[in-house]
Amino acid sequence: MVSVRVGEYIEAKGISYYAFENKLGASRGSISKAVKDGKSIGSNVLEKIMLLYPDLNPAWLLTGAGSMLTNGASEPAVTTFKLKTDATVESQQIPLYDLEAYAGLVPLFGNSRALQPIDHISIPHLPKCDGAVYVTGDSMYPLLKSGDIVMYKIIEDIPNSIFWGEMYLLGIDMGGEEYITVKYIQQSDKEGYIKLVSQNPQHQDKDIAIDKIRALALIKASIRINAMK
Structure with a gap:
């Protein structure tokens, strides 16, 4: 589930949901609720996530394949x-x-x-x-x-x-x-x-x-x- 992997990325990076949502321009609680309830996240939001967080591996985010972070970055x-x-x-x-x-x-x-x-x-x-x-x-x-x-x-x-x-x-x-x-x-x-x-x-x-x-x-x-x- 993509939303679950978004939550895993947020926790691994030590980012607050408030800061993450604020940076995306998303409404407060929208991402945290999607992660908690296992609901889908819109493609436009996913595109913005990949644009704003270039260390996030798109293949892992969308399919779960490979590592969370792209080459050149490591998990904290x-x-x-x-x-x-x-x-x-x-x-x-x-x-x-x-x-x-x-x-x-x-x-x-x-x-x-x-x-x-x-x-x-x-x-x-x-x-x-x-x-x-x-x-x-x-x-x-x-x-x-x-x-x-x-x-x-x-x-x-x-x-x-x-x-x-x-x-x-x-x-x-x-x-x-x-x-x-x-x-x-x-x-x-x-x-x-x-x-x-x-x-x-x-x-x-x-x-x-x-x-x-x-x-x-x-x-x-x-x-x-x-x-x-």
């Missing part, structure tokens, strides 16, 4: 970092924020409900997430690289809610300015401190005072889009 790789206590959500719309548009994690986490995301990500069977942002820097390479997207769950009670050894998105007070990073958090030998550990061996571990953490979120999943040349 999704990595999930789940706690044993996490319950997955069958479907959720995770807001994707442009971190550079805000003055750090503190205002983002504090006002996320009032802020306008740049898009939404829909990936089934992930743990509950509060939002997503793009990663910069190479401290967690090769697990994460600059340009990857991380999805997170905000931690409210910072001193009492850290799971040692897990990966976090942090906003740290550095001389009055907020330094944003992604690190593993481990216990420190110094009282009142935590140890920030990188995946990249070229980055040194660092102890910081726990009261310097202004914002904290547990990383739940990441997305990497690989393009073949």
Whole structure:
């Protein structure tokens, strides 16, 4: 069924139905309803989909033959970092924020409900997430690289809610300015401190005072889009 494959493409690319329908100029809910109910999608809409999304293999879309994406593109790789206590959500719309548009994690986490995301990500069977942002820097390479997207769950009670050894998105007070990073958090030998550990061996571990953490979120999943040349 063509509509089912359209839904598979939307989920694989992490596009929200609202953004997909808006880009096509289709009425809100028309594509999502067709996918959900297994109904046909008009040929004029299919033509527009193939025009606007050139990485989508037309043969696969219409017949199911071959791979989803054309040569030169690959499906986004999704990595999930789940706690044993996490319950997955069958479907959720995770807001994707442009971190550079805000003055750090503190205002983002504090006002996320009032802020306008740049898009939404829909990936089934992930743990509950509060939002997503793009990663910069190479401290967690090769697990994460600059340009990857991380999805997170905000931690409210910072001193009492850290799971040692897990990966976090942090906003740290550095001389009055907020330094944003992604690190593993481990216990420190110094009282009142935590140890920030990188995946990249070229980055040194660092102890910081726990009261310097202004914002904290547990990383739940990441997305990497690989393009073949």
